[in-house]
Amino acid sequence: MLDAVLRHLDVLVSFDTRNPPRRIGTGGIFDYLRAQLPGFRCDVVDHGDGAVSLLAVRGTPTRVFNVHLDTVPSSDAWSADPLRLRVVGERAIGLGACDIKGAAAGLLAAANATDGDAAFLFSSDEEANDPRCIVAFLAEDRGFSEAIIAEPTRCEAVLAHRGISSVLLKFRGEAGHASGANALQANALHQAMRWGANALALVEGEAHARFGGLAGLRFNIGKVEGGIKANVIAPSAEVRFGFRPLPSHDIDALHARFGSCAAPGALERYEETFRGPSLPAGDPADAEPRRQAAQALAERLGLAVGPAVDFWTEASLFSQAGLTAFVYGPGDIAQAHTADEWVALEQLQRYAESITRILGN
Numbered sequence: 001m002l003d004a005v006l007r008h009l010d011v012l013v014s015f016d017t018r019n020p021p022r023r024i025g026t027g028g029i030f031d032y033l034r035a036q037l038p039g040f041r042c043d044v045v046d047h048g049d050g051a052v053s054l055l056a057v058r059g060t061p062t063r064v065f066n067v068h069l070d071t072v073p074s075s076d077a078w079s080a081d082p083l084r085l086r087v088v089g090e091r092a093i094g095l096g097a098c099d100i101k102g103a104a105a106g107l108l109a110a111a112n113a114t115d116g117d118a119a120f121l122f123s124s125d126e127e128a129n130d131p132r133c134i135v136a137f138l139a140e141d142r143g144f145s146e147a148i149i150a151e152p153t154r155c156e157a158v159l160a161h162r163g164i165s166s167v168l169l170k171f172r173g174e175a176g177h178a179s180g181a182n183a184l185q186a187n188a189l190h191q192a193m194r195w196g197a198n199a200l201a202l203v204e205g206e207a208h209a210r211f212g213g214l215a216g217l218r219f220n221i222g223k224v225e226g227g228i229k230a231n232v233i234a235p236s237a238e239v240r241f242g243f244r245p246l247p248s249h250d251i252d253a254l255h256a257r258f259g260s261c262a263a264p265g266a267l268e269r270y271e272e273t274f275r276g277p278s279l280p281a282g283d284p285a286d287a288e289p290r291r292q293a294a295q296a297l298a299e300r301l302g303l304a305v306g307p308a309v310d311f312w313t314e315a316s317l318f319s320q321a322g323l324t325a326f327v328y329g330p331g332d333i334a335q336a337h338t339a340d341e342w343v344a345l346e347q348l349q350r351y352a353e354s355i356t357r358i359l360g361n
Helices: 002-014 029-035 097-112 132-138 188-204 251-259 284-300 315-320 345-360
Strands: 041-046 052-058 063-068 086-088 091-093 118-123 146-149 164-172 218-226 236-244 267-276 324-327 342-344
Touching: 002 029, 002 097, 002 345, 029 041, 029 052, 052 132, 063 097, 091 097, 091 345, 097 118, 097 342, 097 345, 118 132, 132 315, 146 315, 164 188, 164 251, 188 218, 188 236, 188 251, 236 251, 251 267, 284 324, 315 324, 342 345
Parallel strands: 063 118, 063 146, 146 324
Antiparallel strands: 041 052, 052 118, 086 091, 091 342, 164 236, 164 267, 218 236
């Protein structure tokens, strides 16, 4: 079976699906997928701006397997052509081989080795935090109650991960000479720094929080801008920050608390620019029962269960829509997004064999 997986992976890697720039159309890689799935009903949808999805269905399945085909951009650090698969020793090297075209190749191999019910959703917009393919798919009831989303998890079922939220803050100040007695309070950058100190204290106070092996609240101030020069009171300041909550955190309550870290009247704007729910998603009070339901599904399918992870996946969107969902795929996240990205051949074979067994049952 490994030979079949590598044949598919060789072709899949050769298609340029870098995102950005996401110059992906309904042909190319999607033509190849359709050709490799005889007996499947294939529906290709162009969601705009290079976001294309393919839903392939055979029979009347209630479980859907999802894998994204887009990759991160390559860099000059690659030692060879990133769009040409190389097998060196026990590794398959190529852009997207680990994240996550190896899983797509495994699904194709498993589909052709079985003839039972199966459903695959291929998408092309995961790497840009623009999940329009998944949102459109979930907007319609298609009869699926379970979803297995491919990401590099070392062929272990991941039942829980953090959510993600990105925020833009704008602070208002009052321009003036820095020698003024009002500089401490009127300076927008000073207000931003006070907010930052309070926000860090808030995060440190969440160190006790636990869920499924994860601990605490992840937080990062990524960018601070503002001011004119050292002798001018800064009239405005901008801060971009992000945090990654546990499934047991109430994300809206956290936003309210982060907003209150600013002095009254200091904030001109508090805008959440991106949100991805935790896995499991939904009411935090129901998180543990939903995690247990995903564990029961993984165990019923004979899959090893791995630890919760800190990175975000689109599995949470399926969970938010009410499906029992977990993450499962070949490869290690440590190799994703790296120059000379690779996936172990053993992982490719194990994944393909497990999907073949699941489809066969």
